């Protein structure tokens with residue numbers, strides 16, 4: 565089990581994440597929902613070890629991993645789908661996905677994963693992971709790399725952002741595949757229809773967990789609370 569215990573992250577005295585407690589159990593899927601600036605991506609970066617909390621702990625199976633960096637956490641089976649995946653010069657999609665053939669995968673498995681992320685195996689395998697790929701294509705390839713890694717924990721930061729109308733089906737296929745591989749999913753989203761696809765949700769606002777529970781219930785609360793929240797009036801009016 566992956567746990568955030570009383571985690572706070574401050575910048576210039578401002579608590580961006582404020583005494584957050586979260587638990588992610590084996591094989592379950594979770595959403596972290598919340599408005600812009602709620603602290604969702606900051607939590608993803610804390611879970612992945614990109615940044616260290618100012619206070620509190622990150623625990624994996626009871627072990628304190630707060631001080632471990634990204635590489636060490638990746639070795640423990642934690643992977644992050646970045647909101648904006650990077651591009652690299654000189655390597656093909658096939659080389660990228662198989663870590664230069666270090667990752668042993670069969671052609672069937674590769675084809676299956678291409679199907680899940682909605683890309684043609686024949687058209688994309690030999691393309692370069694450079695600026696020639698669109699943002700959406702790059703995101704689909706990054707997701708494919710996570711599916712092939714079969715991590716214990718997959719943190720997906722807005723997997724649907726930048727994707728077209730097929731994103732919802734892609735998330736369905738992804739969640740089904742990760743359930744089969746026993747991967748625990750932590751999905752960050754603004755969209756209620758995406759959050760509903762997961763088992764449990766945390767609703768984050770102003771860096772704090774304001775609601776947690778079954779996704780259906782938390783999403784209903786999110787719609788009600790955010791719909792009436794005076795703090796978000798400005799954002800909604802575009803001010």
Ligand SMILES: Nc1ncnc2c1ncn2[C@@H]1O[C@H](COP(=O)(O)OP(=O)(O)OP(=O)(O)O)[C@@H](O)[C@H]1O
Pocket residue numbers: 575580598599600601602603604605606607754
């Ligand atoms: N390095 C930083 N320096 C200053 N402020 C930061 C920094 N990183 C994050 N913040 C602030 O912390 C708050 C939370 O940011 P975060 O990116 O975690 O929010 P989010 O919930 O992921 O938002 P969004 O839905 O817009 O992606 C925001 O107000 C953001 O401006």
